[in-house]
Amino acid sequence: MCEFGFEVSLCTWLERHCPGIVSRQLGASSEGGRVIDIVAIEPGPDFGARAAISPRAIPDRAIESSVGVGRWRHWKEAFASDSEWAREACEAAIEIGFFERTRRGGREYVRQATRYPAEWFGSIVGIENKPDLGSPGDLDRQLRIDVSLGLLDEVILATESYVTRAHLNRIPAEVGVWRYDRESADREVIREATPLGPTDYGVEVLDRVPGRTEIEIVPPARKARLRRRLAERAYGKGWRTYAFPSCAQVETRESAGTTSLPYCRWKGRTVQPATECGPDCSGHEPADAPDVDPEAERERRTPWVRDPEGRVQEQAGLDRFE
Numbered sequence: 001m002c003e004f005g006f007e008v009s010l011c012t013w014l015e016r017h018c019p020g021i022v023s024r025q026l027g028a029s030s031e032g033g034r035v036i037d038i039v040a041i042e043p044g045p046d047f048g049a050r051a052a053i054s055p056r057a058i059p060d061r062a063i064e065s066s067v068g069v070g071r072w073r074h075w076k077e078a079f080a081s082d083s084e085w086a087r088e089a090c091e092a093a094i095e096i097g098f099f100e101r102t103r104r105g106g107r108e109y110v111r112q113a114t115r116y117p118a119e120w121f122g123s124i125v126g127i128e129n130k131p132d133l134g135s136p137g138d139l140d141r142q143l144r145i146d147v148s149l150g151l152l153d154e155v156i157l158a159t160e161s162y163v164t165r166a167h168l169n170r171i172p173a174e175v176g177v178w179r180y181d182r183e184s185a186d187r188e189v190i191r192e193a194t195p196l197g198p199t200d201y202g203v204e205v206l207d208r209v210p211g212r213t214e215i216e217i218v219p220p221a222r223k224a225r226l227r228r229r230l231a232e233r234a235y236g237k238g239w240r241t242y243a244f245p246s247c248a249q250v251e252t253r254e255s256a257g258t259t260s261l262p263y264c265r266w267k268g269r270t271v272q273p274a275t276e277c278g279p280d281c282s283g284h285e286p287a288d289a290p291d292v293d294p295e296a297e298r299e300r301r302t303p304w305v306r307d308p309e310g311r312v313q314e315q316a317g318l319d320r321f322e
């Protein structure tokens with residue numbers, strides 16, 4: 001069963017039925033390396049202000065730095081570091097228009113071009129896909145990590161399988177369960193999710209070996225920062241992260257109102273171009289890739305803005321140096 005095809009089809013459904021940002025394959029933990037399959041992010045009251053800054057993710061280090069609006073600051077002091085990571089975050093913030101830069105006396109100064117809108121996103125729902133519950137793999141452990149950390153507002157298990165009581169008993173009671181049919185793009189709620197506590201302390205399971213479990217307590221402030229980083233990455237990434245292959249067998253396939261899925265006639269299903277397509281594929285026939293514009297489709301279907309005009313504030317009289 002092709003998990004990728006299930007995942008992108010569910011993204012089309014979410015994009016039609018949820019009002020905000022849908023993205024896939026994002027880090028959703030503090031230190032543990034947990035990657036969640038899909039997130040659906042509800043817009044907050046400041047969403048428009050966020051969309052006006054940049055279509056890309058704003059680096060967390062740049063938001064956390066003491067670079068503010070109005071006052072130019074020497075970049076190394078504002079980041080309290082001249083590490084490669086700090087430099088990269090500063091450059092990225094300048095490139096996307098979140099920071100402005102000036103040079104005086106051989107030193108480089110930066111300031112925010114616009115204030116960061118802290119309340120641009122609301123609830124974050126995480127979805128773990130397991131189309132075939134007959135081969136659950138690490139599912140139970142992954143869902144327990146999500147529930148105990150409580151970074152997300154809700155966690156859902158999405159499947160195509162018939163869900164039995166035994167299945168429901170095996171997964172944490174807080175996890176909601178959806179049955180999703182990719183052919184009809186229909187979703188059935190088997191069990192509602194129980195809201196988690198993203199503003200409470202969380203417990204992250206880092207490692208489990210026989211007789212010992214290594215954990216970390218994650219305080220609310222750390223969780224708030226992780227949620228913002230997750231939301232930023234989702235905003236920048238979206239879910240149409242693949243390029244259509246240069247193959248005569250591929251075509252764009254419609255699902256839930258968007259023609260965004262790479263359907264292979266030779267395989268008879270949606271394919272994951274990065275791992276399945278290329279000259280090594282027995283069905284490959286060189287041809288021009290279909291002419292698709294995933295960003296235009298994303299903008300048509302969601303509040304994400306592809307080419308914002310930018311909001312550089314007036315700084316008259318505020319140019320002062322430390």
Ligand code: SF4
Pocket residue numbers: 245247248249250263264265266267271276277278281282283284285
């Ligand atoms: S490369 Fe193979 S899998 Fe990809 S579209 Fe062509 S035939 Fe299908």
